[in-house]
Amino acid sequence: MGTRRLALAGAALAAVLLAACSQGSATNPDAGAGGTGAGGSVTLKFQSLQDQPAAVEAVKGIVDSWNSAHPETKVELIQAGWDGIYDKLVTQFNGNAAPDIIHYEAASIVPFARDGYLADLTSKVPAELKSDISDGIWKSVTVDNKVIAMPTELQTYVVFANKKLLEASGATVPTGDSMTLEQFRALAKATTKDGKFGLAWGLKSPTATFMSLALTSGGTFFSGTGKEAKINVGAGELAVPKLVKDMAYTDKSIDPVSLTQSGSQALASFYAGKAAMTVQGSFQAANIKKDAPAGLDWVELPPLSGSQGTAQAANPQTLSVNADSPNADKAAEFVAYFANAENMAKLNQADALIPASKKAQDLILSSTGGKDGWDMTMKSAQGLTGAPFLAVDAYTQWKDTIATPSFQKYLANQIDDAGLTQALTEGFTQVNR
Amino acid sequence: MNRTSPPVKALQYLALAAYILFLGFPLLWLVSASIKSSQELAALDMSLLPKQFHWDNYAVALQKQGLTRSAVNSLVVSLLSMVFVVLLSMPAAYALARFKGRLRAVGVGWILVSQVFPVILIIIPLFIILRDVRLVDTLLGLVLVYTTFTMPFALWMLQGFVAAIPTDLEEAAAIDGASRFQTLRRIVFPLLMPGIVATAMFAFVAAWNEFFFALVLIQSPENYTLPVALKMFVGGEGKVALGPLAAGAVLATIPSLVVFSILQRRLTGGLLAGSVKG
Numbered sequence: 150m151g152t153r154r155l156a157l158a159g160a161a162l163a164a165v166l167l168a169a170c171s172q173g174s175a176t177n178p179d180a181g182a183g184g185t186g187a188g189g190s191v192t193l194k195f196q197s198l199q200d201q202p203a204a205v206e207a208v209k210g211i212v213d214s215w216n217s218a219h220p221e222t223k224v225e226l227i228q229a230g231w232d233g234i235y236d237k238l239v240t241q242f243n244g245n246a247a248p249d250i251i252h253y254e255a256a257s258i259v260p261f262a263r264d265g266y267l268a269d270l271t272s273k274v275p276a277e278l279k280s281d282i283s284d285g286i287w288k289s290v291t292v293d294n295k296v297i298a299m300p301t302e303l304q305t306y307v308v309f310a311n312k313k314l315l316e317a318s319g320a321t322v323p324t325g326d327s328m329t330l331e332q333f334r335a336l337a338k339a340t341t342k343d344g345k346f347g348l349a350w351g352l353k354s355p356t357a358t359f360m361s362l363a364l365t366s367g368g369t370f371f372s373g374t375g376k377e378a379k380i381n382v383g384a385g386e387l388a389v390p391k392l393v394k395d396m397a398y399t400d401k402s403i404d405p406v407s408l409t410q411s412g413s414q415a416l417a418s419f420y421a422g423k424a425a426m427t428v429q430g431s432f433q434a435a436n437i438k439k440d441a442p443a444g445l446d447w448v449e450l451p452p453l454s455g456s457q458g459t460a461q462a463a464n465p466q467t468l469s470v471n472a473d474s475p476n477a478d479k480a481a482e483f484v485a486y487f488a489n490a491e492n493m494a495k496l497n498q499a500d501a502l503i504p505a506s507k508k509a510q511d512l513i514l515s516s517t518g519g520k521d522g523w524d525m526t527m528k529s530a531q532g533l534t535g536a537p538f539l540a541v542d543a544y545t546q547w548k549d550t551i552a553t554p555s556f557q558k559y560l561a562n563q564i565d566d567a568g569l570t571q572a573l574t575e576g577f578t579q580v581n582r
Numbered sequence: 583m584n585r586t587s588p589p590v591k592a593l594q595y596l597a598l599a600a601y602i603l604f605l606g607f608p609l610l611w612l613v614s615a616s617i618k619s620s621q622e623l624a625a626l627d628m629s630l631l632p633k634q635f636h637w638d639n640y641a642v643a644l645q646k647q648g649l650t651r652s653a654v655n656s657l658v659v660s661l662l663s664m665v666f667v668v669l670l671s672m673p674a675a676y677a678l679a680r681f682k683g684r685l686r687a688v689g690v691g692w693i694l695v696s697q698v699f700p701v702i703l704i705i706i707p708l709f710i711i712l713r714d715v716r717l718v719d720t721l722l723g724l725v726l727v728y729t730t731f732t733m734p735f736a737l738w739m740l741q742g743f744v745a746a747i748p749t750d751l752e753e754a755a756a757i758d759g760a761s762r763f764q765t766l767r768r769i770v771f772p773l774l775m776p777g778i779v780a781t782a783m784f785a786f787v788a789a790w791n792e793f794f795f796a797l798v799l800i801q802s803p804e805n806y807t808l809p810v811a812l813k814m815f816v817g818g819e820g821k822v823a824l825g826p827l828a829a830g831a832v833l834a835t836i837p838s839l840v841v842f843s844i845l846q847r848r849l850t851g852g853l854l855a856g857s858v859k860g
Contacts, residue, residue, distance in 0.1 A: 200817030202642070230814035233797045236702070240798045244709040246718060254818070413624070413822070421626035432821070440624040466818065 182249045182474045183225060191222045191476045193483060194248035198231050198466075203499035211492045215483060222479050224250070242266045242471075249474040250484060255289045255298065256464045256539050262297035263375070263542075268470040269295040273481035278488060281506040288535025289463045298467035299488045302502035304430045305461050305529040306358055308333065308450040309437060309522070314340055314425035326528055327454035330365070330392055337402040340425035347402035349424035350393065351415030352560060356552040358428070360538055361462040362389045365455030370573075374540035380577040382570045388455055390559055391566065398562055408560050420445060431529060434522035435501030449522030452529035459529060462536030465505055503530045543581040551576030609835075615828035616640070623824050639829035643815075648803060649830050652811035657837050659721050659807060660789040663728040667736045667785035668778055670729070675740035676770070680749070693734040705798055712799060719801040727799065728789040736781045743777025744770070779845050790838050808834045 183192035195212065199205045205228065212226045227248060229237070235257055241247040242261060251258070251267075261267055274296060279287075282300060290298040308328070315322050318340040323332060337347030352358065360370060368385030371378045397403040404424050407415040412429050413436070419427040420441050437447055452459040468487060470480040486492070493504035494512035503526060504510055510527050517523045538544045555572040558564045564572065586594070610630065615623060619636040643649050678689050708727065709718060717723030747770060755765040793809040800806055812834060815827035 198818065200814060200821060200823075227801065228803050228814070230810070230816065231818045232813040232816050233794065236705070236794070237798050240706055240709045241801075243706045244713050244718070246709070246713055246801070417624055417626040420624060423626065436620075436624075436821075440621045442621070442625075 182247065182471055182476075184475060189221065191479050193222065193224045193250060193474075193476060193480050194227055195224050195250040195483070196227045196229050196248040196252060198229055198234060198252045199500070200231065201500050204496060207496045207499040211487055211496070215486055222476075222483070224483055245473065247471045247473070249471050249476060249480040251469045251471060252301075252466065253298075253469065254464060254466050255300065256544070258290075258298055258467055258469055259292055259539060260542070261469075262292040262295075266472055267297045268472045268474070268477045268481065269297065270299065270470060270481055270484065271296045273478075273485060274299070275485050278485065278506060281490070281508050283463075283505075283507075283533065285534030286463045286465060286505050289465060289539050290467055291535075292540075298469040299484045300463070300465035300467055300505040301488060301493065302466040302497050302500055303463055303505060303530065303533055304432050304502055305452065305526065305533065306362055306428055307431045307434075307452060307522070307525060307529050308426055308428050309419065309433070310426045310448050310450050311419065311422060311424075312446040312448050314345065314422065318342060318425070322448060323450050325451050327459050328451045330388070330453060330455050333450075333453060334392060334396055334400065334402075337396055337426060338400045341400070341402040345422070346404040346407075346418070346424045347400075347426060348396065349404045349407040349410075349415040349418045349427045351410045351412035351427075351429070352393065352408045352556075353411045353414075354553055355390075355556040355560065356548045357464075359389050359556060360536065360548075361464075362453065362455075364460035364462055364534065364536065365389070365453055365457060365532075367455070367457040369537045371537040371541050371544075375542050376581065378537075378541040378543075378581065380574055382573050385455075385457075387566055387569070390556060390569065393560060394562070397560070416440075426450070431503065431522070431526040432501040434526060438521050449525040451525055452532060459532035460534050461529065461532050462538070463533040464536065464539065466502070503527070503533075541581075543577065546580045547577050551580060612828050613832055615824060616832045617829075618825060620825055636825065639825035640833070642823070642826040643830040643833060648806070649808070649811055649833060651804060652806045652808045653834065653837060655721060655805060656790055656808040656834075659724050659728065660786050661841075662725045663732060663789040664782050664786040666725065666729040667732050668782050671733055671736045671740050671781060672774075672778065675737050675744050676766070678737065678741040679744035689737075693738050696731075696734040701794055705794070709798060718799055719805055721805060724796060724799060724807070725789075727795050728785075728792060731795075732785045732788045736785055739784065740774075740777050740781045743774055743780075747773050783842065783845055786841055787838065 183194045185191050197205075197208050199208050209226060212224050216223050234253065238247065238251065238253070238261065242264070247266070258267070271294075286300050286303070287296065290296055290300050310322065312322060315336070320336055320339045323336070328336075340347040363370060363386050366385040366388035368383070368388060370382065370386050371380055373379050393403065393408075397405060397408060404415075404418055407418060407424070407427075412433065415424075415427055416429070416433065416437070418424045419437075422445070431449075434449060441447060452461075468484045470477050470484060474480050488506070490504075490506055490508035490512055493506055493509035494516070497504040497509065498513050498516065504513065510530060513523060514527055519527075541547075552573060555564070555569055555576065558572075559569045614630050614632060616639055617635050617637065618632045618639075619634065622633060622636070674689070678686055712718045712723045712727075717726065751769055751773070752765050755769045756762075760768065791809060792807075793813065796807045796810045797813075800810065808830075812827065812830050815823045815830060817823070
């Protein structure tokens with residue numbers, strides 16, 4: 150009897166669940182790009198990866214305003230996440246089910262462009278926008294002389310400082326347009342006292358930071374593109390890793406624990422007043438403003454500068470258009486609208502990132518008055534330039550399997566300059582076969 | 583009588599308490615993180631008890647990422663996959679355990695071979711097949727995929743339980759005049775219940791926790807399952823909304839705890855003890 154009741158209950162449950170399941174299925178039977186409906190109206194699918202609540206709202210606002218102004222070309226916003234997005238896009242493109250408009254980042258979208266999945270936007274970018282974004286940033290989204298994505302949001306690596314600790318050490322809080330690596334080192338040394346470190350630098354995954362800041366010293370790591378790329382590790386490439394190592398082991402001005410932490414984790418000792426400075430992605434200014442203890446008087450210092458100035462790698466978040474979209478031209482129109490200065494200022498301010506266009510940067514500076522680090526962040530943005538690693542096919546594999554563990558060993562003082570150079574160079578030869 | 587001395591008993595309880603703490607501590611920490619503010623989560627001095635209770639994380643988790651809808655989707659998909667896996671694997675497991683022919687060897691071979699291929703290898707063909715039958719971005723499609731991929735291991739698991747039931751019992755039932763169906767229903771099925779429950783739990787958990795298929799096959803946010811929705815708290819540039827993520831994870835464990843508490847009562851072993859003389 151019990152068995153029969155159980156079987157009946159199971160069957161009833163399955164029936165109810167199947168009904169619920171088919172209800173869910175009915176909501177969206179078609180995957181992939183939108184299409185043209187009755188009366189010639191067009192629906193564009195826009196897969197967005199925004200994760201911060203304010204940025205999600207900003208994107209919704211932009212889409213809503215487009216939809217109000219363009220009733221014949223509706224944009225449908227599809228919210229997705231960053232985690233696993235590469236695999237998702239690979240499947241979507243191979244399964245001919247990719248959305249019309251794709252949000253991603255320059256370093257990762259390039260392989261899709263090389264495989265011919267992305268539309269050429271070169272002639273679709275409004276002239277005014279084209280001239281308002283630096284050549285270096287355009288370079289980061291150009292493949293085979295074609296613009297394959299619209300750069301939207303960027304970040305730089307900047308130094309945040311505890312003003313009280315800096316002043317207590319007798320050091321002057323740097324101002325101006327830049328701070329040399331030597332000044333930075335001296336400042337960290339001067340503020341290392343009374344059980345406090347001068348610097349907390351979360352370098353658990355150091356490659357992106359080192360690749361970007363190497364440009365300040367002329368370190369490009371790579372020359373050439375695609376499979377033909379060659380690696381070169383010299384003084385410029387080693388300048389920043391060497392600086393970190395010297396600060397950690399000679400000056401002892403870096404909290405050694407922070408070298409094994411992520412950027413966000415390293416913020417904890419900065420908040421606690423155990424470190425006078427911390428190097429972070431510029432977007433952390435918003436988190437510091439939100440999470441720092443009330444008494445923490447913090448300031449963003451001028452951008453770091455090496456022998457080649459304040460150059461840093463531009464690896465922007467991007468919007469691309471699916472080359473197979475039946476409405477690629479309309480999608481490109483939306484992308485151009487999305488990237489206008491007002492929209493970019495609104496989105497980047499919400500996401501605490503840097504817009505690609507100068508006009509949008511000025512709008513943010515004017516609305517924030519340069520407070521909360523925005524003045525220095527925008528100064529650091531002037532150095533953003535295309536990085537050769539973006540054009541290297543094997544970069545991601547090299548970064549994950551060779552560069553990151555090699556840099557970690559170097560920072561742990563297990564290998565020296567020669568050992569690091571050898572590991573990076575030979576490792577690239579292996580993965581680029 | 584072999585009585586345990588009080589000191590030994592105390593040590594046993596101590597070890598048990600330590601084990602429970604070991605198992606439960608991550609969950610406690612998760613609950614603690616879910617009710618801390620972002621300031622407290624970012625602070626250097628950490629404590630299990632929050633300085634201030636911050637319930638906003640739950641509101642954010644529920645409102646911003648559509649967690650309730652994702653939880654319902656996960657529950658529907660997991661329960662259906664569980665039902666299908668159990669219904670399909672029961673007869674197949676019986677056949678595998680009892681019939682020793684060539685078919686068994688083929689079946690066992692199929693089970694083992696099906697476990698060999700990495701998911702990443704088959705995801706694109708699978709996506710194309712599901713797209714052609716209009717099952718991409720549907721919960722039903724996900725149910726079919728989960729059933730297919732959970733079946734081999736569930737079958738393997740369940741046939742072990744069937745094999746543990748002595749054939750003597752079935753022969754005794756046959757001698758008493760029971761038909762094959764009656765034997766299965768009245769003798770085998772009740773004795774197999776712990777195995778069925780264990781298989782059901784396995785199928786449920788496999789579907790409940792699965793991320794990759796759901797990520798790739800589901801396109802619309804209204805069809806996202808919980809693991810996909812929870813991953814959306816992890817953003818680009820290393821940004822993680824830790825408080826809402828912890829709150830979401832706490833909420834995500836509740837349905838599976840309920841299902842487990844219902845099923846575990848039937849997970850009793852020892853039913854066969856003394857059933858066959860000798």
